[in-house]
Amino acid sequence: MSMRGIRGAITVEQNEKEAIWQAAKAMMQELIARxxxxPEDIGAVIFSMTEDLTAAFPTAGVRQLPGFDLVPLFDARQCAIEGSLGKCIRVLVLADTEKKQRDIHHIYMGRAVALRPDIR
Structure with missing residues (x-):
């Protein structure tokens, strides 16, 4: 078993607590399923959000998922880069898996699919 990094991103339409929580949970559920x-396989999860999202921490939403009570979760601010995608939550999951790097499924949802058009 090896530790792998699994990336993901999702956008929200409103800067509202429930929108942020629901988006973070949906992205994590898809990442876990794919x-x-x-959750026992996950060493840590690092979230970042763009500066236009201030209503909630994505980790507070993900903490509601079954099995995430002991998973280390961390929130950070995404760099403010001119012209970058707004209202975006990004994630890096560090997990133990038998999968090879080429078999990992990185998850991009909503308008965030534009960040990695090579991944479908």
Whole structure:
């Protein structure tokens, strides 16, 4: 078993607590399902958000998912780069898996699919 980094991103339409929580949970649920992970396999999850999202921490929403009570979760601010995608939540999951790097499924949802058009 090896530790792998799994990336993801999702956008929200409103800077509202429930929108941020629901988006973060949806992204994590898809990432877990597509990569056949159990929360017990996850070493840490690092979230970042663009500066226009201030209503809630994505980790507070993800903490509501079953099995995430002991997973280390961390929030950070995304760099403010001119012309970058707004209202975006990004994630880096560090997880133990038997999968090879080429078999990992990185998850991009909403308008965030534009960040990695090479991944579908």
């Amino acid at each position: 990569n056949e992970l159990d």
